[in-house]
Amino acid sequence: MKLTRERFLKEQNTPTKPVVKADLSGKTVLVVGANTGLGREAARHLASMNAARVILGCRSLEKGDAAAEDIKKSTGNPNVEVMLVDLLKLSSVVDFANHLKQNVERLDYLLLNAGIAIPTYQASDDGIESNIQVNHISTALVAILLYPLLLDTATKYSVHPRLVVTTSGAHYLANFDSTVLNAPNILEFLGSKDYCESDGVMGARYFVTKVLNVFFIRALNQHAGPQTPVIIDTVNPGFCLTEFSRHSNEEGKKAAIQRGEMPHTAEEGSRTLIYGALGGKDEEMRGAYVEQVWEVREPSDFVIDEQGVKLQERLWNETVERLAQVTPDVESTVKHSLNH
Template sequence: MKRSFLSFLVDQWSVVPPVETTDLSGKTVLVVGANVGLGLEASKHFARMQPARLIIACRSEAKGKAALTEIKQETGYNGCELWIIDLANFASVTAFADKFEKEGGDLHILVMNAGILQPVYQSTTDGWESTLQVNHIATSLLSLLLIPRLVAAGRNSSTPSRLVLVSSGVHHYVKPTKEVKTSSKPLEMLSSAEWCIPEHMHSRFFESKLFNLFFIRALTDRLQSITPLSAVAVAPGYSYSQLRRFWYEKPTFSFVRIGLAIQERLLAWTSEQGSRQLVFGAVGGRDNEENMKGGYVSVSRLVEVADFVLSDEGHKMQDAVWNETIDILSSVSDKIAPIVQDYLVVPDSSTN
């Protein structure tokens, strides 16, 4: 599918479907990146569905506590918990997963919403370019580490669990270079000094959202069909969020900031409207669960991904990103290899 600017405008000016609702009694929901914007609004929607437990995972304890108060005040829900995680630090991610293994129990819905848009190079303490680590590598790490809890919940429930990754429609506009497309280690290449120059960094967020989609599709290819877990990618649409705060926080006058403000006023959905896509990915489409597996949600419906993702080149790059990601994560946590061995299979080369 090719996505034109006109189709983007049509979506942004369309009426956003109402939020999907269901009864979450007895279920545990975890939203990562929930203190502001889309994650906070999605958490409010989940709270209104009365889950047994709603865990919001945030980097900042102060902002997380403020979110807890806001959720309680607006929904009346008392079961919300704050857990701390920093995706820019692998040790924080593995510690979070260890804590969940001990205290979390079964996990019915996992929404991986945390992400950053960092247009200038910044390295994490783990040595990776920050956008790649937060948006893809650490997001994949936590998702895989929590698969045993998701599968356990699906087996003990009448419905499969859901893993929701927040991708974006911007994946349509990614045009990887030949060097990146054919590399056996595209992540290492993109994180190198050569590929973190300003000329390349402007597309880094777009690339990370493509990798989110690759992860969901590659994971689905490797999950046995009988596994009670559906992995879904969602595009929240162009919405008000904290992603673009890099430009708004600059103390000096900026034409980019003025342009963004005008663009948002004309096109952006509210954070609440954008959050409806996260909720749909988590609880929608239950009447056709097989189609939701590996699906891509936009405007509260399953839509086709970009042509590049469906192409032979796209499939090869998806496999390269998956293999490199697993290699990276296996060096971060000794639990990754057993999870891959116990819960995933070698995909059929005849299917994509």
């Protein structure tokens, strides 16, 4: 499927449906990237549905605590807590996953929502281009490290946990040219300083990271196998007014609104994340890309055509290979639970 301007405008201007509700008594939810924007509003919705534990994965204790207090106050649910994770540090992601596994009995809903869109090349301390690290590499690392906990929860409590990644309609704008496709290692090439500093590359970087989300979720679902009790999907909340514009310029946001691109509020956008976690029938949500109007949609042609299918597997292998350098837990999880 291709993104047309007509479709985008129509969906932006369609009133958001009411949030999907469920009784989450006894359930544990984790939202990564939860101190503001879509993540905070999604956590608020989940807290308001009586979740037994709402964990906010944040990189700043101060901002996380402020969000937790705000959510407790507005929902009356006292069971909101913060766990620290900085996706710009792979060691922090590993510590976070270990800490979480030691401190929770179950994990029913994992929302991987943190994202950035920095328009210039910046390498993290791990030597990875920052947008690729936060939006794809670290997000994939959390997903793989916590997948066994989701599986255990499914077995122990006879439930179908969900793992949801926030992508974007921007993924429709991503494409790799032959220089990228012919590189010996695509992820390394995409993140290399020389390539990032060539014309137009960083301008399209956000789109690329969001298509990496779609490829990853489809691959994760496929490798988890058709019988997995864990439902894995990815959602596009549409254009929303959040702090995300800190990464772009305010003028761009104003111009978009002037062009008739009516933004959703953070709360409206968060309803799509909640749909990814609680909406649809389990079977239709497996590996699904869910649009802001709450329909499972075909992702971009680039993802689903013949080349895309091969690329998906190649990117999965490259991602796993890179993550296996971070902790042996990645290889053992892939070997035991993601081997289809």
